[in-house]
Amino acid sequence: MPTTRLVFLVPFVFLSGCATPPEDQAPQDAPEPSALSWVAPAREFPGDFYDDASTAATEVIDEYLELTDAITAGGGRDSHDISSVVSESWFSEERAGFDYYRAEDLRSVGTTVMTLLLVQSVHITPEGTLDVGVVMCVDGANLFVIPADYDDPPEIVLQWHPDYEDFDGDTAQWAALEKYLSQQGVTWGENTAVQAWLTGDSLHNLVIDSWQHWWGVYSC
């Protein structure tokens, strides 16, 4: 008889047995996500503030895209023209982008357009300036970047690219399309989501302070 073994187990088994057996442990819910501290101020803006911010941001971004296309169409020269719609700190980024065109002897043909815009958040900095975050669709599908000495895309290219699905042209037109687009060094953009930050003393003085692709919950 394993007396020694039994006696050894007795103390803790006996004490535990005096208590009511516990029930199964209930699953514990994950902790609720905590709101970011800067969410709260956004709720204090007037109800139509986002609409006003959207209007203001749209104007600035439309001008920014128009200027960008104009500067790249000129081979990246006149990069200083963009300074009217970007912050001083962001201007260096712009200039670097335009310098590439000059360095690589590129130019653009066509236009970039912004199709949708959503003001996503607004911050008031400790200095009292506004930071407006927006997400938008920027369609660069009709902007071609080509070597500066290339001819402009034929009209058939500008007209139908990138809507090939709807193109019902004849064989010669298809050949023209493919011939131009298959040239070395010819590239074009696409419709993508972009997130930008605009900053300024007020909605009337916003300039672009950041620009980056966005793949969040905003599909273009």
Added chain:
Amino acid sequence: MLKRAGSGILLAGGLLLVVITPAMANECSQAAQSSGQCLNITTELDQEGITLGASTSSPGAPGQSSASSSGSAQSWWSPPPPREPVLGTSECEIKVSGYCRASSPDKNPTVSSGETAPEPPSHASDLESFVPGAPGIEVEPNGWSLPRLPTNIFARINESVKQGELLGWPIQVRFSPSTYRFSYGDGTSSQLSVAGSSWGSGQFLPTATSHVYSYPGTYQVGLQVGFDVAYRFDGGPFVPVSGTVWRDAGTRKMEVLRVTPLLVEEGCAAHALVGGRCSESLQVFLGFF
């Protein structure tokens, strides 16, 4: 112009556990974007890990789009499917007029180190896959327990950071265990947010992850651990990736022993043992086979 990664909220859109989350991880002007100067970081989660990709050109280029003579076209790129954001997640802190607000990447991502980024080729791309470390299952007592008493079952896994390289740039992927699916082998299971820990000196006491078996027998305890994933590019801040990577810890066999009441004389004071019974009070001890 190539900027270091540091910000970017990612989109999860997927089937089952598969989440496609491409993201541009760097600020880049529109002019730079148009001419393919920007670096794209893409992430793709599957059931066991994450694959990070980097490419340096997003515009179309010869060979990437084609039109056939029949008039049909093939798109070389398609956007990820939209996904309805869940209020309260990191992607959707609040909703205003049905739209998610306030889920932006950092405006000014941290730029680390002064080293110059390598100049990428015009259409380079790279992929690297990462998986979290394997979790383990611990059962206390060691592989056995008793009916109607808490058995301490817990996960053994820590946060891990995996190192890699994309296009010559260092990249780190952090796997943080966040969800634990225990299956106890008796037809019950629990999904918990804590890994649990050893009893220490408090044996057979309830813990956050303990489980009570009702009947003796042999059970296979299983565990799956869900990991939150974030990546860091070239020393920048970690960028969270939507979705969860799951890793299976396998199973562990355990015995729940049979308990039988057994009277032993050692538990009764010698002077109180009368006819094999304690005269003052009945002392019942537990033995097991």
